[in-house]
Amino acid sequence: MNPLVGDFARPAAPAPVIVALDFADAAQTLAFVRGLDPAQCQLKIGKELFTATGRALAEQLMAQGFKLFLDLKYHDIPNTVAQACKVAAQMGVWLLDVHAGGGRRMMEAAAEAVAGFAERPKLLGVTVLTSMEAADLRELGWADEPQTLVRRWAALAQDSGLDGVVCSAQEAQMLRQDAGADFLLVTPGIRLADGAGGDDQRRVMTPEQAVAAGADYLVMGRPITRAADPAAVLRQVNAAVRA
Ligand SMILES: O=C(O)c1cc(=O)[nH]c(=O)n1[C@@H]1O[C@H](COP(=O)(O)O)[C@@H](O)[C@H]1O
Numbered sequence: 275m276n277p278l279v280g281d282f283a284r285p286a287a288p289a290p291v292i293v294a295l296d297f298a299d300a301a302q303t304l305a306f307v308r309g310l311d312p313a314q315c316q317l318k319i320g321k322e323l324f325t326a327t328g329r330a331l332a333e334q335l336m337a338q339g340f341k342l343f344l345d346l347k348y349h350d351i352p353n354t355v356a357q358a359c360k361v362a363a364q365m366g367v368w369l370l371d372v373h374a375g376g377g378r379r380m381m382e383a384a385a386e387a388v389a390g391f392a393e394r395p396k397l398l399g400v401t402v403l404t405s406m407e408a409a410d411l412r413e414l415g416w417a418d419e420p421q422t423l424v425r426r427w428a429a430l431a432q433d434s435g436l437d438g439v440v441c442s443a444q445e446a447q448m449l450r451q452d453a454g455a456d457f458l459l460v461t462p463g464i465r466l467a468d469g470a471g472g473d474d475q476r477r478v479m480t481p482e483q484a485v486a487a488g489a490d491y492l493v494m495g496r497p498i499t500r501a502a503d504p505a506a507v508l509r510q511v512n513a514a515v516r517a
Pocket residue numbers: 294296320345347371400402403404405440441462463464473475493494495496497
């Protein structure tokens with residue numbers, strides 16, 4: 275086969291950065307998104323923005339060509355989570371998440387709820403939040419180190435039919451080995467090597483480290499949204515991780 279034809283036929287790898295739109299209203303969000311290109315990043319709507327704007331803004335951003343991670347981290351009884359996942363799947367979002375701590379029956383119900391959709395969202399299990407460290411777990415009664423719990427919950431998420439997990443990039447290498455190439459690893463807690471603080475994050479890594487460790491997607495909020503030139507930071511991260 276002509277290698278050139280092969281190259282043209284192969285779809286471009288999706289942009290690895292998911293920008294967390296942690297804004298308070300639609301106007302601010304739309305003004306920010308105007309500077310972004312769907313070929314260079316994906317978008318995430320979480321609890322703050324969704325509570326403020328509901329599905330209208332989510333649908334508007336998808337209509338602009340952005341793939342959307344609806345990050346509402348469902349955590350409830352199996353029936354409630356399954357019904358919420360069904361509604362999210364009807365919206366046409368790309369990624370959707372539930373807390374792995376909701377357990378096997380909750381995750382299985384969520385997976386079953388989205389299974390029937392022709393273009394279903396990929397379903398992720400949130401393992402141990404990247405803002406937590408061992409001391410936080412101990413206070414909650416968990417004697418395990420974060421990575422031990424992440425490993426156990428990721429295995430349970432995979433066994434329950436989920437497509438991947440949200441974890442710290444610090445656990446990505448271990449999970450890639452455990453779960454294989456097709457299991458999605460989405461890693462928040464990304465901080466640039468420029469020395470700026472980790473904010474409330476505890477288990478952090480740089481974009482380059484995260485990708486080298488096996489992360490598929492990097493969730494980045496404040497390092498991009500609070501930058502003087504967000505598009506320039508995104509270009510810099512894309513260049514670094516694709517080098
Ligand atoms: O599910 C998430 O996206 C998530 C899981 C997690 O363990 N840690 C975490 O920070 N997040 C989200 O990732 C984003 C991180 O934002 P920054 O810390 O500003 O980069 C926020 O929107 C969080 O809600």
